Amino acid sequence: MRKLTVRHESWPIAGSFTISRGSKTSAEVVVVTLEEGGAVGRGECVPYARYGETVPGVLEALEAARARIEGGLSREEVPEVLEPRAARNALDCALWDLEAKRTGRPVWALLGMPEPRPLVTAYTLSLDTAEAMGRAAVKSAHRPLLKVKLGRGSTEDLERLRAIREGAPKSRLIVDANEGWSPAELPGLLDACAKLGVVMVEQPLPASDDEALRGLGRPVAVCADESAHDRHGLAALVGKYDALNIKLDKTGGLTEALALARDARGHGLQLMVGCMVATSLSMAPAALVAQDAEVVDLDGPLLLARDREPGLHFEGNTLFWPPRELWG
Numbered sequence: 001m002r003k004l005t006v007r008h009e010s011w012p013i014a015g016s017f018t019i020s021r022g023s024k025t026s027a028e029v030v031v032v033t034l035e036e037g038g039a040v041g042r043g044e045c046v047p048y049a050r051y052g053e054t055v056p057g058v059l060e061a062l063e064a065a066r067a068r069i070e071g072g073l074s075r076e077e078v079p080e081v082l083e084p085r086a087a088r089n090a091l092d093c094a095l096w097d098l099e100a101k102r103t104g105r106p107v108w109a110l111l112g113m114p115e116p117r118p119l120v121t122a123y124t125l126s127l128d129t130a131e132a133m134g135r136a137a138v139k140s141a142h143r144p145l146l147k148v149k150l151g152r153g154s155t156e157d158l159e160r161l162r163a164i165r166e167g168a169p170k171s172r173l174i175v176d177a178n179e180g181w182s183p184a185e186l187p188g189l190l191d192a193c194a195k196l197g198v199v200m201v202e203q204p205l206p207a208s209d210d211e212a213l214r215g216l217g218r219p220v221a222v223c224a225d226e227s228a229h230d231r232h233g234l235a236a237l238v239g240k241y242d243a244l245n246i247k248l249d250k251t252g253g254l255t256e257a258l259a260l261a262r263d264a265r266g267h268g269l270q271l272m273v274g275c276m277v278a279t280s281l282s283m284a285p286a287a288l289v290a291q292d293a294e295v296v297d298l299d300g301p302l303l304l305a306r307d308r309e310p311g312l313h314f315e316g317n318t319l320f321w322p323p324r325e326l327w328g
Contacts, residue, residue, distance in 0.1 A: 002070045005033040006062045008055050012305040017126050017277055019149050019178045027277045027304060030058045032090040034069075034098045041098025042327060043285075045090035046249050046276035050226065053086050061087040075255055084230050084252030092253025093285045097327050107328040108288060111258070116321040119290055122147040122174055122297040123317055130159040137167030143317050146171045147202075147297055151180020158192055165196045174295065176202040179226055183212035194219035200272070200295060202245060203227065213240040223272050223295075230256050231263050243270035245297070246289055254285040261289055275300045280311035284327035287312075287319060 011027040027046065034041045047053035065073075065081040073081065075095045082088040100107045108116055125136045127149040140146055148164055150157040161175065175193055181204045193201055203225035205212060210227050223243040227233075229250045237244060244264055251257040261271055273290035274297040275283060283298045290296045298319055301307040313320040322328065 002034060002036040002072060004062075004066055004069045005035075006059055007031050007033075008059065011279055011307075013277060013303055014305045015126075017124075017303060019127055019151065019176070024277075027279070027300070028055055029278050029282070030055060030062070030086065030090055031281070032062065032094040034094045036098060037102055039098055039101035041094045041096070041101055042281060043090040043093030043095075043097060043253075044278060044281040045086035046278050046282065047086045048249060048276060051085060051250075058087045058090075062091065065091075078253070078255075082252070084250070084256065086249045088252035089248045089254075092255050093248070093327070096254055096285065100324075100328050106324065107254075107285070111288070113288065113291070116287060116291055118321075119287060119296045119298070119319045120144060120317050121299050121314075121319050122295065123299050123302060124176075124297070125149060125164065127152065128160075130156070130163040133160045134163030134167045137164040137171075141168040141171060143168075143171055145174070145295075145317060147174045147176055147299075149176050149178065151177040154181065154185040154189055157181075157189070161193070161196055161198070173198045174200045174202060174297070175204075176225070177204045179203055179206040181205060183209055186212070187216065190218060190220050190222075200243065202272070210240055215239075218242060221270060223270070225274065231260050234260065234263055234267065237269070238267050241269065243272055243294070245272040245274045246286075246293075247274045247276065248282070248286050248289070249276055254288065257286070257289045261292065265292075270294045272297060274298070277303050279304065279308045280322060281308055281327055283312055283319070284322045287321065288328075 016023050016025045032043045047058045068081050122145040123143045124147045200221045202223045207227040221242040224241040225245040228244040271293040272295040273293045278300045280301045310323045
């Protein structure tokens, strides 16, 4: 008999984390634990208000599916009981972990993948004043890849970006506007990003306005985030974006994330694998998808005041495959 445990956990962020939509001081996660045959599998998700998700809503969805889950629900059957995104992600990843623990084989071997290699992840600079972000860039100038949160006005954002480039002259930069720019200001902002050496701009326009990207000259690669979820909407992104950001909380788990990555490659899109601010338990399955990505953004645990034990091992920006006790 399988036993399901679902719980809400709050993990404090080191300081605060600010994007164009607001700030937070803690990561609110939901953890699914499955016990069966003496083995324990776990998965973690982050309910995201941008998509109408809440912690109570995710807990309720998982509780509603309890009978099916404890009755032996398979990964293939998960879409029958849960909609994509956070709740499905936690369950899907817990089922992968459970299989790995029961069989004694790591998830990467179950998938027929080679042993995961270390990954260089971006490190995120939270949205702030130009002066504060410049100081943060100086402190992080040793990091090879910085992700910069922008999206509050073109003039102010350019001041922030110039301050960051001055503070971290050798770092590669990714800009994430979190839907904060408008179609009218976008061409000028992309040109400025190109001149400042930005390698990718993530979700510059609101998802509802991103048709303005079609046919637009893009001197910097533009990556879909809030516009990209699972394979269902992939075709609509082709021609508007150069890349897409795969997050397991959006796809509904590792299973769909791997399928989305494969299909996106078939459309000639670059891959970025990202995360919400969460613990190493969320990052571990995403690290499998990130093995073939041009850009890796799995710095969630680095933004927390503390992480799980055991957690992922980081050396600077380099992320190493986790111990079996954590996941997989």
